[in-house]
Amino acid sequence: MGKIEKCDLREVWPLELDFSRWLANHIQALDEQVRWNIDPTSIRQEVTKGKLRVDLLVDVVDPETNKSSEVVIENQLDATNDGHLAGVMTYLSAFKASGFVWIASDVTQEYAETVQWLNDKSEIDAYLFRLEAIRIGNSRPAPLLTRIVGPLKFPSGGRSGDPVRSQKIRDWWERVLNKIGKTHVEWNSLRPSAQSYNGPTIPKAPGEAIAWYVNATDHYSSIGLWIKSGPPEEVAYYHSQLNYMRKEIESVFGDDLLWTSKRFVYWANPRQIGYADSPSEQEEAIEVLVEAMDRLVTATKDIVPTITPFQR
Structure with a gap:
């Protein structure tokens, strides 16, 4: 049996436009x-509106309500970043889209949590996928799309969990x-919930402003x-103080x-x-996470309680 190997995305799709065209056909x-x-008949590529240009715009049907709407698809062959996040949000408004799919080669935690937050706190259906290219032996490269974040709730018009x-x-x-x-009593006050991350405040943390946490999405944990x-x-003050103790x-x-991340320090x-x-x-x-949390605690x-509280 051949071994699975990862391929350089740029060797498969030199440009993001090349991947967008491939996705439109698949x-x-x-x-x-x-x-x-x-x-599949509604796919529009490189759709422009004024100075804006979205990679793909598609029509979707909500299986719960049978209503049709437009969804933005944003592709990038590098790691999630502020520019693409800002682009996605701008496209949502400009095209009056009900949701988006954001595809990137590397998904970092702050963006996974931002997309999860949008699902939890808004009427937007937001997806974040990691894109890889793999091959077995001498086979042709094949794409691998892994969903990192997706909506936990259904969209407006009777949104239900x-x-x-x-x-x-x-x-x-x-x-x-x-x-x-079992080993950290601070966690015993917490209760299971449907939130993506949770954790207790560190005892004697300055201003009760810093907490430990565990985070999880569909295929990600930290x-x-x-x-x-x-x-x-x-x-920013507390982040700089933690960084000083890095x-x-x-x-x-x-x-x-x-x-x-501005708000998280994580593994x-x-x-x-x-x-x-x-x-x-x-x-x-x-x-793995519990063992890592033991080390982080x-x-x-x-050291965290030695930080001077922020002066408002």
Whole structure:
């Protein structure tokens, strides 16, 4: 049996336009992973409106209401970034779209959480996919689209929860909290929910502003520090204070943390497993996350309380 190998996306599709054209001709690769029914005859490429130009615009039918609407598809052959996120939001408004599909070669946590937040807090149906190209032996490269984030609820017009998926998330959290709570009592006050991330405030944290957290989406999971709600200048202050302690925290933690987000400092599970994966994979992911959280608690429980509280 041949070994699966990853290919350079740019060797398969030199330009994002090349991938957009491929997707337009193979829309079933996406249709199977979204909750709408995509009309394959409606696909428009490089649609312009004023100075705006969206990669793909498609008509979809909501299977619950049988209503039709437009959806934006934004493609990129690199990592998620502010420019593409801003583009997606602009296209939503300009084209009066009911949702979007954002496809990128690498999905970082802050953008996964932003898309999840849009699903949780708005009427938008928002999807985020990771794109890879793989081959077996000498075979031709084949695309692999993995859904990282998708809507938990149905859109407006009688928006109702997806009980099966919500229960999967609650089951995930119940297992996570049971395992972490055995060694870290702070987690025992939390209850399973359908939110993508959760965690307790670090005891004696300045202004109760910094918390530990575990995060999960369909096929992604991570642990980290979360700077809770506050004005931008307060969030920036606490992030800079944590960054000042970066070497000490990472030395005790035993691995590099990611500091690119304004509100989160985190470590992502390299297996990229979430609550939509098989039960055995979920158990494996939870074991990895709990072990990583043990190390993060050790690295931060004494040092975070030494931070001087933000002066408003």
